[in-house]
């Protein structure tokens with residue numbers, strides 16, 4: 001699907017979709033707990049569909065009841081020895097990395113498949129653990145098979161590849177028959193995502209302790225208890241509307257929790273960092289998903305104003321190599337972005353020429369970045385492969401049009 005945008009500013013009230021990160025976590029906690037949890041405000045983005053499908057494959061029951069999702073958990077039931085469950089994780093890194101250790105704990109392993117770039121995204125921190133602990137793994141023809149017994153003990157891994165490994169272990173280790181420890185060999189990046197994990201576990205009565213530095217203590221023999229929960233609005237996707245507002249659209253962004261544990265809630269603060277005159281340097285190691293909207297803001301910050309988005313190496317292992325795709329797409333629109341190994345340097349302009357077609361690179365955040373930058377372009381912009389927004393924000397283009405964005409869609 002191609003979307004052609006005739007540049008115009010956006011106006012009106014908008015509520016961001018339910019948080020994808022929080023929904024993954026609540027669904028998983030509910031699927032492992034005792035009893036039936038009712039979850040409100042779950043939206044079926046492709047990534048959440050992947051998590052639901054995989055939790056069902058692991059034996060949890062998920063059904064729609066009115067506008068809630070009822071999740072009946074495994075309640076400590078485990079099964080091993082039979083055929084391994086097959087888990088199609090779509091393009092969702094969270095689903096894959098959260099469920100690898102969970103599948104080992106509850107089913108003795110699994111066969112994981114994925115689409116797009118997913119199976120190329122790194123899993124080495126898990127593989128290093130598996131080699132040390134004698135868990136078999138094999139990646140062949142796009143499928144990753146893991147098989148073995150997860151045992152309580154010490155789990156050592158780096159903190160700077162992806163926080164999603166820590167989250168996966170925090171879900172799996174409480175299920176084991178003994179206490180465990182997670183030890184990080186480097187400082188934890190994306191730390192707020194791990195805090196969100198601990199909040200979700202704690203809402204279901206599962207305890208883990210973090211020393212705030214490199215060690216997590218995880219007591220074993222824990223089964224969570226069903227809890228009614230409501231998913232918050234998504235700050236990572238709200239950030240695109242913040243970017244549009246910074247670029248002169250008049251938006252009333254509603255429904256957000258300003259006390260949220262979502263790390264990307266810092267977009268409110270970063271908005272002002274970008275709005276101030278002079279050079280800006282933003283460390284994005286805690287909020288990697290904000291780079292596309294921040295880059296759109298920085299590209300249009302005003303002539304000559306320099307923004308550095310630093311500590312961003314991890315952006316290369318997302319749905320696309322985001323340091324390269326942010327650079328390519330914004331520069332195609334006429335921006336001045338310089339790409340380095342682990343950072344971007346962006347020299348602002350007052351407006352961009354546009355007048356080109358840019359690829360969404362099968363990356364929802366790149367397509368949304370292009371759409372927001374297009375509001376400040378002089379000539380129409382076509383986003384090809386624009387359906388990729390379904391990964392996290394299926395209604396994005398509808399909302400964009402509802403807010404007055406002038407789009408035409410072609411196949």
Ligand SMILES: O=C(O)C1=C[C@@H](OP(=O)(O)O)[C@@H](O)[C@H](O)C1
Nearest residue numbers: 021094162163164190193288289
């Ligand atoms: O745990 C999560 O929900 C996520 C963690 C982050 O990944 P990293 O920890 O790999 O940076 C983020 O980029 C991703 O979109 C979602």
Ligand SMILES: C=C(OP(=O)(O)O)C(=O)O
Nearest residue numbers: 091092093094289318319
């Ligand atoms: C990187 C993302 O998600 P995941 O890692 O779960 O695929 C994202 O939503 O930007």
